[in-house]
Amino acid sequence: MGILVDIITPVFGLVVMGYVAARLRWFEEAGIKGLSGFVFNFAIPVMLFRTIATTTLPQEMPWQFLASYYVSGLFLFAFAMLLGRMVFHQETQAVGIYGMAGSYSNVVLLGIPLVLTTFGDRASLPLFMIVATQAAVMFVATTAVIESAAGAGGQLRHLPWQTALVLARNPIIIGLLLGLFFNLLQIAIPAPIDTLAKSLGGAALPCAVFSVGASLSQYRVQGSLSEACSLAALKNLLHPLLVWIMAHHLFQLDAIWTATAVLLAGAPVGVNVYLFAQRYNALVAPAAAAIVISTGTSIITLSVILYLLDVR
Secondary structure, eight states: OHHIIIIIHHHHHHHHHHHHHHHTTSSOHHHHHHHHHHIIIIIHHHHHHHHHHTSOOOSSOOHHHHHHHHHHHHHHHHHHHHHHHHTSOOOHHHHHHHHHHTTOBOIIIIIHHHHHHHHGGGGHHHHHHHHHHHHHHHHHHHHHHHHHHTTOGGGGGGHHHHHHHHHHTOHHHHHHHHHHHHHHTTOOOOHHHHHHHHHHHHTHHHHHHHHHHHHHTTOOOOSOHHHHHHHHHIIIIIHHHHHHIIIIIISOOOHHHHHHHHHHHHSOBOTHHHHHHHHHTSSHHHHHHHHHHHHHHHHHHHHHHHHHTTOO
């Protein structure tokens, strides 16, 4: 009961509020877009900058932590592709979207609030390592599959560089890198800027979660519900299980690093999956439905994960 009261209700209560407000037209479409822009371009980047600038960094790169998350994620990506091909008889472009949907978490708008609400700043380093790297890893994997299917093999040579350029323009990545720059050079944030950053960053978590709910109101649960439900099962159940096996049993990571990785893996399907589906005009309706269904069911699955992680 403590998990529901202290963690799940504050986070997902705001999701529900945002969804209801948007469905009842108390929050217009332009407002949803504006709030999402504020969260993505200002509040979260500033919060990340301030947190990383003041976090104690590890002496060496925690490769085992990254391997726990991404080896599991890429295995699930391949498994989901196989499932899409063999069970749902999808074309290769749709298979690529299906693989991404089964392994790409909503780490920014839901993962960050969930982890920080649960563990506080002590989980900030493992959290932001995944935030900084997930897009690069999963965007490259998804694009490589889809472009290969489209016969654009020659363009794949430029994919790492194109991905780097996209990430370099991402405000969240800029905030992380700027915070890392301040940290490594031991530059103290000037007091007025720190006060401003703290105030702006304080709005990041509630606004981010509210915007998730408001944005969900724009998606429709339609198309192949069997595909969408299978994606929700892969994302909400199998992904955190695989990460837990690798982090806890194979690499025996510190408890807070393991818990952070498992919670992020258990987060619902990320919105970028829908954007990829729209871009390639493949699996659009199931992707939208999977986001809604996995977000709704994650209230239950994340509660179970938190209980099994012995979070009290």
